[in-house]
Every structure is written in C-alpha cells, then in structure tokens.
Amino acid sequence: MVDNALSPHGGKIVERVVPTPAEKLRGLTQVPIRGPQARECLGIAYGFFSPLEGFLTAADVDSVVKNMTLASGYVWSIPLVFDLSEGQIKEMGIKEGGKLLLTYQDQPFATLDVEEIFSYDKELMAKNVYGTTDPKHPGVKRTQAYQDKFVGGKVTIVNPPVINPPFDGFWFPPKAQRELFAQRGWKKVVAHQTRNVPHAGHEWLMKGAWFAANADAILVNPVIGEKRPGDYIDEAILLSHDILRKAGYFREDIHTTSLLLWDMRYAGPREAVFHAIVRKNLGCTHHMFGRDHAGVGTYYDTYAAHRIFNELPDLGIYPVKTLEWWYCPVCAGIAYEEQCAHKQEAQRFSGSLIRSIIEDGVKPPRLIFRPEVFDLVMESAEKYGHGSPFVNEAYLKRPDPVMTIPAMQL
C-alpha cells in the first residue's frame, strides 16, 4: 500500500527546471507545442503535479483511467498525455529512447524523453475520466481530439519562461508557495479553487471553510488556462480576488492569492481529486468543495465531488465540503444553507445574476457584490479584456498573455 497522505504527493516536490545552454540542445528533434501542452510542461517541471516527472507512460495511463491511481499506487485522477500523430512520429523519426526539444512561441522550451510511444483507447479514457463519451462535454472533446499516439517520458524545462504582469505577482510554484506559508507561520491553509469573480456568496464560502478547517489562512488559487467565450477573463478573476484582501474583506494575515496554470477538464469529481492533489503540493492542508465543483452541464450530480473523497484513501489534504451560501432577506445578510431555515425566502446567487449586474454597469449593493471588486472588474475589462470582463473573440486570439519564452538562438 502506498501512503497517499505523504506531503507533497509522492513525498517530494518534483523540480525539473534546468536552464540549459543552446549548444546542448542542438541536434534534438524539435516539436512545436500548443499553449495547453506548454502549461502542462510547467505544471510538471515546477512540481505542481508531483509526483509526475513527465507525460504518462502506458501503464500509468491505464492505471489512472481504470483505478484512479498511477501504476505506483499514488492516487491520480486525470491522465496527462503528450499526443502526436503517427505521421508526425514517422516524419520526424521519433523513436523510443530518443529526446525531443519542445518549442513554444518558436523558442526552445523543454525536453521530453521518449520513454514510450503507445496508443490508448480514447473512448475508454473519456468514459472513465468524464463518465460520458458525449462529445459535447469539453473534456471528452479534448480527449477525442488527441492524435492517435502518445509519447510518455520525463519533461525538463530548459528555457524557463518569463511570467508577465499581472500574472507574475501570483506565480508561486510549490516551493515558493510553501516558503510563503512558512514565513507567514501558516500551518493550516485551505485552498479555494475558482474561475469566478467573487460575490459575497463566494466570500462567505471561503470564510465558512476557514472556520471549518480551523485554518490559519485561505489560498485563493484560480485556474488560469484555456478559456471559453463568456468566461470571466483571467486578469479580472485573479485581481478581483486579490482586491478582496486589499480592501479588507479578508485580513492580510489570513489570505493570499496565487495562480494555477491549468486547462479545465470539467471532469467533476475526478477533477476535484486533481485539484486537491495540486493544492496539497502547494502546501495546503484543506481544500474547499462547493456545489458542482469543476462540473459542466448536467453530467455530474451537484455534490458528486463531495462523495468521491469518501471512496479514497487519506490524501493528506482534507475536503471541506460546503453547501450553498445565499442572500437571506429574513436574516438580512448572507446565510448558509445548513444553518438558515428561510429556504423559501432565500435569494440564490447565480452566475447569470452577477453577470447581469456587471453587464448593467450599475453598482450593486455592497452586501452582494463589493464595490471594489466591481471597479476592478471594469478596469480589467478596459485594460485586458478588449472592453469586456467576459472572454470575447479578441481575447481568445491574443498570444499567450501569461508566459513569454526568452529568445534563444540554437
């Protein structure tokens, strides 16, 4: 039996960032990668995804798909694979035992050891990871879009990216994040996963979870990655959470914000497990899970992400399972579903409610939506969002705003 409670996951933080001179990279087969792959390389090499050291080999993929563990026995819920077409492999002469130079933004970026070239049943992968093979599910669609071959092997960042403003202030890989927690004297930290600009319901979800975890602090750790039209823009999400603290809705000594580079899979319960493991690697002891965590459409029960932890061994990070916070006119404030009996009178927060508030451009009551957050969202729209706080075509087309790979002449 593997002790999944070891912290970090697997017992140590993976670090595979080795700035490497150009002469050592010459002659390697170059493979250009896309943004999602670049983000995965960073996640692996900076230890967010410990104990992964690279893209999964066949035995790991099969075990993750079927057992939700790596072949070694550590719990792991989402297969991280590096796909290529059979044509590309043949054309580029990629062989097991070789090494690839992954390029991004036309620059050398990382190496990938070709330990294994394999294929895997993508239908089975989708079915087990997402519980569905419906191509309308964005995770299923992503799986089905994979090329037919996977290359498993270790990843090393050879040309570390520069993280651009405003993201740079939130870039805390596991070692740095853990150092920050240690400096602050925080022993118990509860993580908040988000893709939202926070309203007062989110704020209380965090405040309640802080109590439930008897936590020293809250880590707000928005997922930054591939966007869909209508999503909040990343900059608004990150900065608006941070302003909650700066404006005093959270004390400085109990709150911090950092980012996670990750393309949402919308895998519901399996993604909840993934989030837990990543935040454990960041040094958190607890992770909050609200309704519909990492879900999409109606593929998962509202609280499927709560139940999955009952079936898992001790992960060394504890789920704080929360129900709904709502506005209750009888209580005259934000109230919690399990405490407040005014279910009939309660007014539920909804994404579309807050969206319409923001679209109207009229400041809502501060009890519902903090004016500082509102102002910041509007500023972010101008500064980063091509006039909108919601992702539009122009936002989708911009080059990777988070990282810039330094120029390197091979």
Add this chain to the structure above:
Amino acid sequence: MVDNALSPHGGKIVERVVPTPAEKLRGLTQVPIRGPQARECLGIAYGFFSPLEGFLTAADVDSVVKNMTLASGYVWSIPLVFDLSEGQIKEMGIKEGGKLLLTYQDQPFATLDVEEIFSYDKELMAKNVYGTTDPKHPGVKRTQAYQDKFVGGKVTIVNPPVINPPFDGFWFPPKAQRELFAQRGWKKVVAHQTRNVPHAGHEWLMKGAWFAANADAILVNPVIGEKRPGDYIDEAILLSHDILRKAGYFREDIHTTSLLLWDMRYAGPREAVFHAIVRKNLGCTHHMFGRDHAGVGTYYDTYAAHRIFNELPDLGIYPVKTLEWWYCPVCAGIAYEEQCAHKQEAQRFSGSLIRSIIEDGVKPPRLIFRPEVFDLVMESAEKYGHGSPFVNEAYLKRPDPVMTIPAMQL
C-alpha cells in the same frame, strides 16, 4: 493518571434520584436549604456534575483548590460545598456517619450523608478559585459568606421537584439530553454558554463555532440561577434563544435549547473549565468560549478562559475559542475579528448598546437584533419580569420559579 477524556466525566452519569416514601425519611435531622443549595443538589443528583455524587469532602476540596482536580485525579475546578455553622451542627446534633434530610420550600427534598464535617481556609479557596480575595468579586463574596463548617457526603433527591413552565420544556438532564442527541443523530454538538438575550453577534458566534467544530448541532444551554439586578430575566434568555430557531435563524436540525441550573461564580477561566465539564456530561463534544467568558469586572484577562485549556489534559470536550464578531459597515454585515480588516470602521456589540435598544422599545434593524427576539423579550417582560426584561426587586423577591417541591407529609 486519570483519563479525563472519558465521556461522561469520570466514565458514567451519576444518577441519585430515588423517590422515597415518607416513612423512610421520618426521624432524619431536617436542615432547610436555600435556592442555591437546592440547585446544587439537583445538579449532583441528575448527573450534571458527574462524577460528583455529593458535596465535596475535605480531600476533594483541598485538591480542587490547589490542583484543580478531585482527589481521584479528575479535573474539577469549582468546590461544591455544603456549609453550616458550628452552632447549627451542635444544636442539631449533626455527626459524621449520620444522614440529614434537606428540606426546600418546607418540603422534604434530598438526603445528605454526613461523611465528613470539616473546615477549610476560605481565603485560600477564594484566592485559588477566583484569583483574588477582593470581596467585591461576587464569587469571593459567596465564598466568604459560607458558614465555618462544611459537610461532605453523598446527596440523594428523595422528593423530585416539578419543573415549572416555561422552564419545564428546557429541562434535559444528561441522560435525557444525550437521548435527544442520539434520536436526532447528532454526534458532534457544540455548547453555547449564555446569560444573554441574543443579538446577531451572538448568533454568528454560534454559527462560526458550528463551522469550527464541524458540528452536527448547537446546544444553547443558558445558566439559570441566582440573579443580580439588571441581569436579563431567565425566561427572556431561554425563550429568546429558542425563538431564534423557531423563527428560522437556525435550522431545526442543528439547534436545541436546554437549561443549566447553576449560580454563576464569575470564576473566569476556572468557571470555563466547569462549564466544559458540565456540557460534556450533557453529551457535547465541543464548547465555545468567547471573550470574557464567565468573568466579571476586570479580574481576568479577556481571553484567560481560552488559555487555561492549554494547561489541562484532554477533557474529552474541545474548546472552540472565538474572538469578537462585530457589525462592519464596509462588509455590510456581521463580521469576524480574525477575518475582517475593517477594525477602524467596525461597530462593536456591547451589552449597554443592546440594553439601550431594548429600553428604548424601538425595534432595531433586523440585521443587529432579530425582531422576533425583540418581541419575545417584550412579552417576557410583561409575563415574567414585572414589566421589565431586566431583573428588578420584584423579580428577585419571587419564590423559586423553576422548581416546586411536591407536598409530602412526614
């Protein structure tokens, strides 16, 4: 080493209620007792004060005073003694090995086995229990007022009292309280000690503690006993906490109210320990402690009652230590001192603020003070308080409203 974590304290609930026919009581030396003593007899005989089976003997008193434990090693913080004057003892011919019939309301009530007659240094008792010998401290005053002799020995209720409305609905001795918890399926219950009519700050103190304890439910357990002028009347305290649930500010499935017959000693940290043990006997797993718990004047540090638990063995009931909840105009609601950074803007709840609200008779905002609580306090004033929700002379002079001892002809 004694295992103080056993639940109930000492391992079993004491039950010493034995309805006894008059003929078996005839011939016993009769000693009339006062209300405080009657309440202590009930506390002992119904198991609230387990493992006590009676009034303390000399070795127990000495150990409680000096070590905060009974002679057996169980933590115990307040000496419960039965005092008589040397003259009374002589006059009534009371001797060790004898048995007294304690009468209350001129009726046979309980027996007291005279195991030991002793005296004890009252200055030392006051100094160690209250941390002061200042006679202005009400607990010290009570200690100094004791007669010079103490009778230690087992207490048995022989003529159980009738508990009168509205108190009867809140009379849950440990066995009944534990049965109620079991019926409801409550495994973790956090106790709230109070002598107050609740404002929204109290409500959130309870709601926050419920989170912190990851509790199934809250037991509101007001102390009912000797009053001082200006205190809230007992009926208003009990009924107003209960109305919080009935009006939906707490869900039915997470809240209940029962009473504790006890004359406050205002012993600060030592009384906090006593409260914890009694609520453990009632079946609670957690006990909330706010600022100035069971204190009076400036005899104790604001959080002395938090610190004392650090020095004690595991009591089997866990302190939930809470700081202040306040009204924050920036947050536009009730906020918690450790979370909200608007310390400058915060408006603190104070006893005198709420008192003035009630005295004005004008309904305050429901965010601060629930209208249902306000109405109930006003009703209680009329029905029980001689026109006032605060204890006045007429209220102090009424006969024991809580219990009536059935007539019994000896």
